[in-house]
Amino acid sequence: MTYRIPLSYNPINVLALSNVLNEYAGKHHNQIVTDFERALSTLVNVPHAVAVNSGTAAIHLALLAMGIGKGDVVIAPTFTYVATINPIMYVGATPVLIDCEPETWNMDPNLLKEAINSLKKRGVIPKAIMVVHTYGMPAKMEEIMTIASNEGIPIIEDAAESLGASYKGKLTGTMGGIGIYSFNNNKSITTYGGGALLTNNSQWAEKARFLASQARESQPYYEHKTVGFNYLMSPLNAAMGLCEIPFLTEKNESRRRIFSLYLKLLDSLGEFQKEDYERVSNRWLSTILFPKYSIKLLIISLLNKNSIETRPLWKPMHLQPLYCNMESYLSGMAENHFATGLCLPSCFENEKQQLEIVELIKGLHVK
Numbered sequence: 001m002t003y004r005i006p007l008s009y010n011p012i013n014v015l016a017l018s019n020v021l022n023e024y025a026g027k028h029h030n031q032i033v034t035d036f037e038r039a040l041s042t043l044v045n046v047p048h049a050v051a052v053n054s055g056t057a058a059i060h061l062a063l064l065a066m067g068i069g070k071g072d073v074v075i076a077p078t079f080t081y082v083a084t085i086n087p088i089m090y091v092g093a094t095p096v097l098i099d100c101e102p103e104t105w106n107m108d109p110n111l112l113k114e115a116i117n118s119l120k121k122r123g124v125i126p127k128a129i130m131v132v133h134t135y136g137m138p139a140k141m142e143e144i145m146t147i148a149s150n151e152g153i154p155i156i157e158d159a160a161e162s163l164g165a166s167y168k169g170k171l172t173g174t175m176g177g178i179g180i181y182s183f184n185n186n187k188s189i190t191t192y193g194g195g196a197l198l199t200n201n202s203q204w205a206e207k208a209r210f211l212a213s214q215a216r217e218s219q220p221y222y223e224h225k226t227v228g229f230n231y232l233m234s235p236l237n238a239a240m241g242l243c244e245i246p247f248l249t250e251k252n253e254s255r256r257r258i259f260s261l262y263l264k265l266l267d268s269l270g271e272f273q274k275e276d277y278e279r280v281s282n283r284w285l286s287t288i289l290f291p292k293y294s295i296k297l298l299i300i301s302l303l304n305k306n307s308i309e310t311r312p313l314w315k316p317m318h319l320q321p322l323y324c325n326m327e328s329y330l331s332g333m334a335e336n337h338f339a340t341g342l343c344l345p346s347c348f349e350n351e352k353q354q355l356e357i358v359e360l361i362k363g364l365h366v367k
């Protein structure tokens with residue numbers, strides 16, 4: 001179904017795309033991918049970038065590059081998109097799920113500590129901590145990184161939604177051992193399918209690139225010793241990425257302005273993800289918690305009737321039939337967010353569209 005006002009939509013910038021493609025007329029198309037990787041690496045100031053065909057593939061490669069596999073445990077948030085967790089299963093490892101905290105809605109450092117202590121008592125040391133910056137809001141990285149480094153556990157940052165967001169001046173996706181981004185259709189910037197893995201560790205980057213290209217050994221013939229994947233990004237997607245990078249700041253600022261207007265006009269009706277002096281969100285999606293489940297339902301149905309797209313916040317992984325048996329450390333917060341929270345449209349053709357949404361919500365006179 002297409003909505004008159006979609007949640008998050010990136011129209012194809014045909015002019016910018018054809019300009020970029022024209023620059024590569026007469027060059028080898030693989031150069032486009034190499035240049036996109038270089039542009040990304042410059043953008044976030046991390047030396048190694050591997051462009052792949054999805055954010056999910058980037059997470060899979062991150063786990064493999066760190067040597068995580070059968071029987072291993074990876075700690076991850078329960079309040080996230082399923083693509084954070086599925087790759088843990090691809091490698092035969094087991095996720096242990098952690099609830100979120102009230103300020104950023106990301107991994108609760110206290111529950112993380114509790115999980116690690118409880119696993120350690122059973123002789124289990126997690127092989128990685130997967131951190132998500134949900135809806136673009138940086139997680140409590142200082143607390144999480146302190147715990148991780150005290151325990152000697154590497155961090156994988158799933159920054160799929162948070163390109164451009166920062167914590168104490170550091171960009172999300174650049175603080176852990178490996179960071180990943182997604183460029184799928186509805187993310188802040190898009191390649192219409194794509195992702196990237198960024199790291200300071202040249203060995204991890206090399207291993208990821210090797211596995212992403214069918215694990216082909218460097219021989220003059222096809223030589224294979226390992227099961228690999230077909231995960232590299234295509235030149236056309238990379239060309240789209242090169243068009244998008246110059247617009248990242250502008251697009252993020254636009255989403256941030258949209259968030260600020262929701263906050264200003266709807267503050268009395270609900271609760272929002274909080275920034276403070278150390279956390280700057282890219283506001284990929286503007287999200288709101290209403291006081292009651294029934295209010296959320298009313299608003300979804302009203303906006304839907306007006307062809308305006310909304311989505312409930314993530315259904316927590318520990319409530320998914322797929323993952324409900326996984327070990328979880330819970331406070332009830334993710335369940336509450338799922339029950340009462342809503343993602344609102346976060347990019348518009350004009351401000352009138354946003355004011356229409358605000359008026360519809362206010363017109364319900366719920367509190």
Ligand SMILES: *Cc1c(COP(=O)(O)O)cnc(C)c1O
Nearest residue numbers: 054055056081083084160182184
């Ligand atoms: C979008 C997303 C992914 C996966 O990215 P794809 O490019 O769609 O594979 C992973 N994690 C999170 C948190 C996401 O939002």
